[in-house]
Amino acid sequence: MAKKKSSRDDHWLARPENIRLLWWIFIAILAVTVLCDFIVHHHPHFGIDGTFGFAAWFGFAACVVLVVFAKALSAFLKRPDTYYDG
Amino acid sequence: MMAEFSIPPALVLIVTGLLIPVLQKRARSIFLLAPPLLTLWLIWQVPDGVILSFEFMGYGIAPLKGDALSRLFATIFAIMAFGGGLFSLNRDQPAELGAAFVYAGSAIGVAFAGDLITVFIFWEIMAVGSTIVVWFGGGEAQRAGLRYAAIHLLGGVLLMAGVAGEISATGTTEFRAIQPDSIARWLILAGFLINAGAPPLSAWLPDAYPEASWSGTVFLSAFTTKTAVYVLIRGFPGAEILIFIGLYMVFYGIIYAILENDMRRILAYSIINQVGFMVTGIGIGTTMALNGAAAHAFTHIIYKALLLMSAGSVLHMTGKRKCTDLGGLFRTMPLTCICGTIGALSISSFPLTSGFISKSMIAQGAADEHMMIVWMLLAAASAGVFLHAGIKFPWFVFFQKDSGLRPDEPPWNMKASMVLFSVFCIGLGIYPDPLYAILPAPVDYQPYTGAHVVFQLQLLLFSGLAFFLMLGWLKRTLTITLDFDWFYRGLGQALQAEFQIKSGAAWTAFVDRTYRAVIRFLETVYRHHGPQGVLARTWPTGSMAIWATLLLGAYLIFYYR
Structure with missing residues (x-):
């Protein structure tokens, strides 16, 4: 890494301005999927799954819980990847 | 015509596997591609009922018994053998390929086995074939292969003891649906579950599979765990304990994959995760759930092989396997990147991919039975799949940072097999009817409703948001995570x-x-x-x-x- 290359030389997907644009597109799509709850008719089986944007908040929360749990577990079970090599 | 029916499809691949090591290199290509297609044809000539049977030492042996479930699993095993053969055309290790074909053939043998003794015999041939495939990984694969063999021999001992007890208690060798209600049946269940990657011995899978060669792992991902799913569907439908075991596997796979740095070990953990969905479906045991488990096994074999083909291509072209060494490969391996991403979307059950039309049947099975907690856990796990495999694998391998690596695309045959399996993933996602038509029971299910598509998109896209927001916590380090295998390692x-x-x-x-x-x-x-x-x-x-x-x-x- 002698000299930082201009972002123009890299692939278009790697340029910061495009990554920002992708973020905005992503956020727009997220909003649209939640707003779709106004249009489609869900058939909740249990009640809780009929709340507004259920899959959105539930999916997000599930991932946060999973990552936090994994992180906590790794505090006990993480070892260098050369652990068994000796 | 009856004479043709009596050719067990399993034999074609097993005999081919034994021939491959002694063939000239040029002839080998034909023998890697034609026999799986012949097998596929033979599979669809097998009618319902016992086709071959004889007495051996007073025991009834039925090595060839057909029905829809047998044909479904045999079909996907044959397709897999073809795809794996195509992917491995440039692999210069005939003994590895031969062992892989014997392994594939014996998986088909299990699928058509009408009695427990035949199941056990093919079960053990699979263990031998797969161990040899692991061994050809070189280096650490020698010891990993021994550990793998020891666990599967243990599974074989449990299975054999169970089969012996079952036969002496009931007087019949027939392989039929039972419940775990005697010691012998518990032993059979335990033997099956070890091959499914169930706790506590799940560690054999992420320990051994990623040590195999770039071609070997593609074969390994398909047969052992999915024959276990097959025998569980056949033998223990509706056994309630499978719900708990399956849910444990689902979350075990996610948690360990989140912490993993080796790209193929990430995918190995996600095999356990996906098999967990199937095992849960078998435990639910309704027609919808069992159909879902069978359909999911079918689609899973295709997209998991596709994922491991793309990982295998990266390994073959760069020689690297750790996320910390990889990244930014989309620049020079666009096709591998796109195919890997299609596999990743399929495993996440993204709409218009094969996972969407199969996994949702299992969740539907839980909802129909009003199993709220099971349903909620399956939904949470679906979000987790996108997190640990759907985004994590393509992100860390193909995007992430610029690792400076500029590898070429792999040889034509590897590209062709990836494109073929990508077409299957998208094709079944758009047009699932051919798969639904060959499921064990008639299907009354419509995956593409507005509500279902919106539900799945919300679930997955917001997991994606969680992934990128927590990227700092997910950054890979040079670590492994201890597992049950610590007790023997x-x-x-x-x-x-x-x-x-x-x-x-x-x-x-x-x-x-x-x-x-x-x-x-x-x-x-x-x-x-x-x-x-x-x-x-x-x-x-x-x-x-x-x-x-x-x-x-x-x-x-x-x-x-």
């Missing part, structure tokens, strides 16, 4: 280290005491089992199995690292 070392410190007089005394204890033990054994002994009168299979298990366990603890 690390415990021995730990004990050894302990004794090095306390060596000398204490050690000599310990050895002396142990020696005397062993002599006393042998005298007791002779008293009970010797010519005059009480236990010499009969040879209970159960106690044999327990002793074999104990010996294996002791061997594992003291000799393995």
